[in-house]
Amino acid sequence: MRVAIAGAGAVGRSIATELITGNHDVMLIERDSKQFEPHTVEQAEWVLADACELSSLEDAQLHTCDVVIAATGDDKVNLVVSLLAKTEFAVRRVVARVNSPHNEWLFTEAWGVDVAVSTPRVLAAMVEEAVSIGGLVQLLTLRQGQANLVELTLPEDTELAGTPVRDVDLPRDAALVAILRGGRVIVPQADDPLEGGDELLFVASGNVEGEIRKAFGS
Structure with missing residues (x-):
C-alpha cells in the first residue's frame, strides 16, 4: 500500500516508521526545510x-497513493490537504489528525475526511479505558461519525462469565x-464464552x- 503523509514532524515521522515496518510504501511531504x-x-x-x-501534490503524484494522512500540527492545513486529496486526486482513504477538540466538528466527509483522529480525545479515552470497569469507552470515530470503536471491560465478578457470545443480546448496529x-x-466465535476481566471491542453506531451497556448490565 502506498501512503502519503503530510507533515514530517514527530507525529508524521512516527507514523511513517510504523507503516514502513509493516512493509508499506511511504512518502513524507514537508514544507518546512x-x-x-x-x-x-x-x-x-x-x-x-x-x-x-495543488501543483505540489501533482508533482508528488498523489493520485498514486492509496491513503493520505494529514498529520500536521495545524488543523487548517489538515483540512485543506484532506479536501484536495479526496476531491482532486480521488484518494480512496483519507485520515486526518485533529489537534484542537474545538475543530473536531469540521473533520467530516464535506472536507474529504474518512477518519478523524483527535489526539486529545484518544489520550482521554486511553486514560478512561485504563481506569474504567463496566463502562463503555469511545476509542475512535469512524466514517464521519457513522460508527465508533468502543471498549467495555467486564468486571471480574460479572454475571456473564461463561455466557457464549451468541447469547449476548447485542443491538443490530453493533458488532x-x-x-x-x-x-x-x-x-x-459464537460459542466462545465470556470471562471476567475481558476487554471487549465493538464497532457500533x-x-x-446505550443498548450495548444494557446488554452487559452496565
Missing part, C-alpha cells in the same frame, strides 16, 4: 513541498470484533451504545 530530515526515516520518500498547493484476554487477542 527545518523539519526536512530524510535521514530520520531513510526508507521513506521525502518531498519538500507545501501539501496545500463485537475482538476480545482482549490475558495478553491474547481473540476473534470471537453512536445511537446504540
Whole structure:
C-alpha cells in the first residue's frame, strides 16, 4: 500500500516508521526545510513541498497513493490537504489528525475526511479505558461519525462469565470484533464464552451504545 503523509514532524515521522515496518510504501511531504530530515526515516520518500498547493501534490503524484494522512500540527492545513486529496486526486482513504477538540466538528466527509483522529480525545479515552470497569469507552470515530470503536471491560465478578457470545443480546448496529484476554487477542466465535476481566471491542453506531451497556448490565 502506498501512503502519503503530510507533515514530517514527530507525529508524521512516527507514523511513517510504523507503516514502513509493516512493509508499506511511504512518502513524507514537508514544507518546512527545518523539519526536512530524510535521514530520520531513510526508507521513506521525502518531498519538500507545501501539501496545500495543488501543483505540489501533482508533482508528488498523489493520485498514486492509496491513503493520505494529514498529520500536521495545524488543523487548517489538515483540512485543506484532506479536501484536495479526496476531491482532486480521488484518494480512496483519507485520515486526518485533529489537534484542537474545538475543530473536531469540521473533520467530516464535506472536507474529504474518512477518519478523524483527535489526539486529545484518544489520550482521554486511553486514560478512561485504563481506569474504567463496566463502562463503555469511545476509542475512535469512524466514517464521519457513522460508527465508533468502543471498549467495555467486564468486571471480574460479572454475571456473564461463561455466557457464549451468541447469547449476548447485542443491538443490530453493533458488532463485537475482538476480545482482549490475558495478553491474547481473540476473534470471537459464537460459542466462545465470556470471562471476567475481558476487554471487549465493538464497532457500533453512536445511537446504540446505550443498548450495548444494557446488554452487559452496565
